[in-house]
Amino acid sequence: MPELPEVEILARDLHSQLTSAAFTQVEILWPRSVATPDPTTFCRQLCGKAVLAVGRRGKFIVVSLSGPSFLLIHLRMSGQLRMVDRADAIDPHCRAVFHLADGRRLDFSDTRKFGRLYWLEDATKVLAMLGPEPLDKGFAVEELASLLSRRKGALKPLLLDQRVLAGLGNIYTDEVLFEAGLHPMRRVNTLTGQEITHLYQSIQHVLQQAIVNRGTTLGDARFRDTMGRAGQNGEYLQVYQRSGRPCVRCGTPIQREVIGGRGSHFCPQCQPLAGG
Numbered sequence: 001m002p003e004l005p006e007v008e009i010l011a012r013d014l015h016s017q018l019t020s021a022a023f024t025q026v027e028i029l030w031p032r033s034v035a036t037p038d039p040t041t042f043c044r045q046l047c048g049k050a051v052l053a054v055g056r057r058g059k060f061i062v063v064s065l066s067g068p069s070f071l072l073i074h075l076r077m078s079g080q081l082r083m084v085d086r087a088d089a090i091d092p093h094c095r096a097v098f099h100l101a102d103g104r105r106l107d108f109s110d111t112r113k114f115g116r117l118y119w120l121e122d123a124t125k126v127l128a129m130l131g132p133e134p135l136d137k138g139f140a141v142e143e144l145a146s147l148l149s150r151r152k153g154a155l156k157p158l159l160l161d162q163r164v165l166a167g168l169g170n171i172y173t174d175e176v177l178f179e180a181g182l183h184p185m186r187r188v189n190t191l192t193g194q195e196i197t198h199l200y201q202s203i204q205h206v207l208q209q210a211i212v213n214r215g216t217t218l219g220d221a222r223f224r225d226t227m228g229r230a231g232q233n234g235e236y237l238q239v240y241q242r243s244g245r246p247c248v249r250c251g252t253p254i255q256r257e258v259i260g261g262r263g264s265h266f267c268p269q270c271q272p273l274a275g276g
């Protein structure tokens, strides 16, 4: 599933590729891909709209349109966005086709069909439930400490909760916790100030490194950028999908456990559960 870094790459690509382009026609090939409004209204509303900017909020791509209004795209498990030319063939898993006035197309493909498209006059209707952006300049260690101080329970499920912090998914949560030396089941209310600082720094570093490496391309729902290129960050992962292989720090085999319904990878030596 694309997480903050992959969605950031797509949003940056689309910002340079789509800004000042206009939609002439939208075809919906799988009606359930449209979350709101109904597919007919969705197509009618997008038709003729110009793209003012493309950004990201959590794992949503936010396309600001003339009007003003907003096209939101959530890729979920396997959604992909590809900029192609009018003459290019349409992928068999394509769910929506956005035709542009200059002859290009933006194709939304989605093998698993969980991805969703939204057209809204007010984007906060969907985005207001999200927690803060971890890479925002205003997001300081004190804010993370305050978010955690109001919670109980295990650390990993909390970091995955988009209402607490926006953008982290399974891959980067495992990587962040390894870098911070924290067990995924660690109780949040036992973290020391020093551990929270280390967690904060690890979130910043892991996400920024993944953006520099243009995302992680792994698994059956492979991430691609809008030109179809794979990300390079898979080479930098230290625990994710490395179960049984030696820890890069201490050599102990990486362990995999299902935590909160998600396969979780960690080093039992470098990330002990005891402590605090």
Ligand SMILES: [Zn+2]
Binding pocket: 247, 248, 249, 250, 251, 252, 267, 268, 269, 270, 271
């Ligand atoms: Zn280790």
